[in-house]
Amino acid sequence: MNKIFQRAKDHDNRDALAGFKELFHVPEGVIYLDGNSLGLMPKTCSERVRDVAQNEWSEGLIRSWSEAGWFHLPITVGNRIAPIVGAGENEIAVGDSTSVNLFKCLAAALKLRPGRKVILSEADNFPTDHYIANGLAGMIDGYEVCDLNPGDDLAEKLDESVAVLILSHVHYKSCRIRDIPMINKAAHKKGVLVLWDLSHTSGAVEINLKADDCDFAVGCTYKYLNGGPGAPAFAWINPRLQDQIDQPLSGWMGHLDPFAFTPGYRPAEGVRRLVCGTPQVLSLSTLDEALRLWEKVDRNTLFAKSRAMTSFFIGAVEEVCADQPLTLISPRDPAIRGSHVSFDYDNGYGTMRALAERRVIGDFRAPRTMRFGFAPLYLSFEDVARAVEHLKHVLDGQEWQRAEFNIRGEVT
């Protein structure tokens, strides 16, 4: 392990992002490799949310809708996310969950492609994407979801029956990165729209929504963006489409003039028409706070650190655990790998539990995937080296035998 710790030190000495770690609360003794599930809390968030309750809500009351900017939060918070994902000003709406935003965007896509009745959906995508696609298609006679299975030829599946293709940019289990420019081009050639799920992308992996001519994107903010548990999701629509969008979750907060209380729905201009009901201000303001520190983050440095860190982890594990039957299911090429690393292992569940007892927190995806996430903003290479050392001890000592068998109870 000595050489590995030396390599870690070399990396850390060159890490231009090392200063960000102190902006987060790290529980005593914890090495947190689960920022791809729920990000650490930026230290200022707990005071900010108390302040929003104490001053904006209890003192300001309803006038905070204008004076504290609550009404505009879905867009102002979106503007903080925009540079992280390669989007422009006023192009992102924040609110509701990722699932609800998937529904809005898929429904809008179907309206844009009348006559086409197929949603093409990756069968092994994160389940909610597939569930929502099926929920939507099941509402409307004649519509259906066509599964894209591993090994299928995407180009063959893209035909004139397909309205929209839904894919994750970074796969939640394997961490494989999809080739966005190539897929967009292939889809557009057949008139198919593409909805990208950026849940495992935003805040860790390079993405250029506008430059790569994407159509729709949604994403999660409680992973690498550290917005807090269940923080509201974001949705982006290419500006060339925004004013044509007609989506069925047409709540009053997406109306052109909500306070006119007129009977007919008229969508707001641009992406604001994706806003539906009244936003959950306490959660949304906390996300706003968490995003403030991103103003000082250099995107390319961040993405490079993610790649270096996952490479470092894979190399170290394969070096010190060479005698263990671990199967790397993440890509070996950092150019097509996101910010977590997954190993399949028969004793994976017990191993993750034993690591947790050593305060190394990763997560487990049934039936046998051990998932280690690397949030570049608050992890050092030394943290990663120490995690590998713990993993070696757990495996060598067969500590996985001691973990009780309960493979539920933790959340992506």
Add this chain to the structure above:
Amino acid sequence: MNKIFQRAKDHDNRDALAGFKELFHVPEGVIYLDGNSLGLMPKTCSERVRDVAQNEWSEGLIRSWSEAGWFHLPITVGNRIAPIVGAGENEIAVGDSTSVNLFKCLAAALKLRPGRKVILSEADNFPTDHYIANGLAGMIDGYEVCDLNPGDDLAEKLDESVAVLILSHVHYKSCRIRDIPMINKAAHKKGVLVLWDLSHTSGAVEINLKADDCDFAVGCTYKYLNGGPGAPAFAWINPRLQDQIDQPLSGWMGHLDPFAFTPGYRPAEGVRRLVCGTPQVLSLSTLDEALRLWEKVDRNTLFAKSRAMTSFFIGAVEEVCADQPLTLISPRDPAIRGSHVSFDYDNGYGTMRALAERRVIGDFRAPRTMRFGFAPLYLSFEDVARAVEHLKHVLDGQEWQRAEFNIRGEVT
């Protein structure tokens, strides 16, 4: 005014709920008649939300999904609301906005009545109800929204083409109460399901969802339930229907076994199948905190105080402002009046602004409705008498002339 203050004192001396006021933060000098828009903050909420961030999120991290009970919050918070609306244990799911919940319930109702293609919707309902009904019908060929206009004979409109009728129990402007048992019976006789919007009901007006054999109900928690700005909404489905419900916002958190990550959606048992994406935990926990004080509230005392207070306000206004052209648009009969009182007045906007300058906060609904809300938990009759005295001064002194003309910027 002396007699009015004396009557107020008599009421206050008999008020069994008087002790609750001190549990709320009331801004210095404010008389708050807008609890029907955004309720005051229970004093413990700001500390609770900071604590959830500080301890459950930043210290507990992902294990809080099980150990802090985050996963079950949609149902445990629903169980706090149940007794207030006459529902049973595990019958209410909390999360998302009222608008999103309207969509889920309407879509579920359409599935329960195949072949019926009409949503009957009150044209002058709070706009979001009507917008959502139209958004849903507009997705599916052959479906339509039929308007129920003021003066229409409801019985005539209920026929075999109608799948579901959507109504507010308490009208957001007039405050008129609909006769739930009678309407449910008339609708059920024609096989029509009824979705009740309880946004202006829950926490102030008597409602017995189960005893009155309702089908569906949704409601807002940031008004009389004081859950905070944009607090998550609730949805109830009659237990006789729950296991037949198939709703299209089929996100992973409503799955029977979300952590199995299986490709096919299987709805959770009971009302949990209305949960869609990951809940916004900070907002939901704050609502949980706000609902704790309801354990000690006697429902019937609360509803009686609401009726007494609105009657007292109407009587006092009509007595001391008798020479002013105010038109009461709320029912005079307290049995069919909810917990706010609306007067139409040509100078209504300026009047509400002038009252706000005097720290009497009500709200205004275009084009000419002055709306005064009476939250029985934290208002005294003396507060109401003082509000009437201010109103008299504003009207007598024509203070409405000084208010700038800007009829936007405040939110229901």
